[in-house]
Amino acid sequence: SGISALWENRHNTSAIAGAYSQNASVSSASIYLTYSGYQTNPSPLIVKRKSKITLSLINQDGKRCIQTFTIPALHIEKIIPVGSSDTIEFTTPENPGTIDFICSMGMYRGSIQVI
Numbered sequence: 001s002g003i004s005a006l007w008e009n010r011h012n013t014s015a016i017a018g019a020y021s022q023n024a025s026v027s028s029a030s031i032y033l034t035y036s037g038y039q040t041n042p043s044p045l046i047v048k049r050k051s052k053i054t055l056s057l058i059n060q061d062g063k064r065c066i067q068t069f070t071i072p073a074l075h076i077e078k079i080i081p082v083g084s085s086d087t088i089e090f091t092t093p094e095n096p097g098t099i100d101f102i103c104s105m106g107m108y109r110g111s112i113q114v115i
Helices: 002-008 013-022
Strands: 028-034 037-041 052-059 068-071 076-079 085-091 097-102 109-114
Touching: 037 109, 076 085
Parallel strands: 028 052
Antiparallel strands: 028 037, 052 085, 068 076, 068 097, 097 109
16 A cells, blocks of 8 residues: 555556545644654645644754744744754645745755645
């Protein structure tokens, strides 16, 4: 299922799009801040438009700029020191698309897909 279906149909773009749209959207997720970047659970992070979302931000060992979690389009910024965690809540936009999140310097990035 899932990944094996994508691999078997990797040249069939409609199969890939179908598999992507079948991923369950979530109303809550975890984002781990690590020395090598952001890791989301679930991955990919897919949410429905116009829905309330709760993100748990957990800084496992992310130092320096990655401690500042920022969603520029939504004017959200949280500083999560190493070894601590925090939660943010927001309502997703009306239109489908991508919400990018970054560190304070723009070096580390991730995204939330809005469907």
